[in-house]
Amino acid sequence: MHANLPPSAPESYAAHATDLTKVYGTGDTRVVALDAVTVGFVRSQFTAIMGPSGSGKSTLMHCMAGLDALSFGSVRLGDTEISSLNDRQLTRLRRDRIGFVFQAFNLLPTLSAVENITLPMDIAGRKPERDWLESIIRTVGLADRLDHRPGQLSGGQQQRVAVARALAGRPDIVFADEPTGNLDSRSGAEILEFLRDSTTALGQTVVMVTHDPVAASYADRVVFLADGRIVDELHAPTAEAVLERMGRLTPAHQV
Numbered sequence: 001m002h003a004n005l006p007p008s009a010p011e012s013y014a015a016h017a018t019d020l021t022k023v024y025g026t027g028d029t030r031v032v033a034l035d036a037v038t039v040g041f042v043r044s045q046f047t048a049i050m051g052p053s054g055s056g057k058s059t060l061m062h063c064m065a066g067l068d069a070l071s072f073g074s075v076r077l078g079d080t081e082i083s084s085l086n087d088r089q090l091t092r093l094r095r096d097r098i099g100f101v102f103q104a105f106n107l108l109p110t111l112s113a114v115e116n117i118t119l120p121m122d123i124a125g126r127k128p129e130r131d132w133l134e135s136i137i138r139t140v141g142l143a144d145r146l147d148h149r150p151g152q153l154s155g156g157q158q159q160r161v162a163v164a165r166a167l168a169g170r171p172d173i174v175f176a177d178e179p180t181g182n183l184d185s186r187s188g189a190e191i192l193e194f195l196r197d198s199t200t201a202l203g204q205t206v207v208m209v210t211h212d213p214v215a216a217s218y219a220d221r222v223v224f225l226a227d228g229r230i231v232d233e234l235h236a237p238t239a240e241a242v243l244e245r246m247g248r249l250t251p252a253h254q255v
């Protein structure tokens with residue numbers, strides 16, 4: 001398994017940031033959202049990013065996914081230095097090599113579940129690999145819902161379609177931003193299990209931003225941010241351990 005390579009081996013990372021710094025605004029409105037963050041996401045691992053509100057979680061995800069430009073530092077996706085890419089190359093990289101799952105499911109209402117799953121590949125002119133697609137659909141348990149439109153599916157089922165869509169192109173990495181934020185706890189648990197299965201059974205790499213210690217406990221590793229810096233990390237986390245670490249980072253009035 002790639003996950004057993006030493007973390008220092010560059011090939012063990014699906015994505016890696018070095019001294020990643022992001023500054024918004026200038027003068028009085030200047031905010032250092034990320035302050036020289038160095039972090040790697042090991043292939044075939046599930047990593048959760050946690051931290052108090054405003055600590056830089058979304059900014060880290062957006063910079064590493066090529067959705068936002070860096071101020072300083074570098075981000076590599078596999079062998080590709082993304083800060084060296086122009087807008088067109090970045091668009092292609094996001095489309096072909098990154099999967100996204102958001103809190104809102106962002107499905108097209110007029111398309112069936114399977115059409116939604118294959119849409120990004122259809123747009124890219126790529127043919128889905130049949131076996132891969134079937135294993136994803138099996139993993140997320142959608143085989144008997146493929147012809148349903150999003151309006152005929154529950155929230156949990158719609159998010160399963162969104163997870164399958166993110167995985168369909170066999171991306172180098174999947175970024176999930178609060179993927180269970182709109183779901184009841186049972187549907188949320190299913191989605192988290194699918195994300196975890198996609199790393200253990202399918203070898204995918206998943207990075208998830210979450211506020212929820214229970215959600216984070218599904219990950220192999222939790223990285224904690226505070227004030228734009230990585231301040232802690234946990235391996236094989238339990239919800240209790242995550243909660244305890246978060247308690248140390250969050251001022252009492254915000255808990």
Ligand SMILES: Nc1ncnc2c1ncn2[C@@H]1O[C@H](COP(=O)(O)OP(=O)(O)OP(=O)(O)O)[C@@H](O)[C@H]1O
Pocket residue numbers: 024025031032033051052053054055056057058059060
């Ligand atoms: N487009 C922007 N312009 C100016 N400042 C921004 C912008 N986006 C984020 N920030 C600031 O950068 C800091 C980090 O924001 P970010 O959204 O990454 O935090 P977060 O940890 O994801 O927060 P939350 O948990 O509330 O979503 C905050 O101080 C925020 O106000």
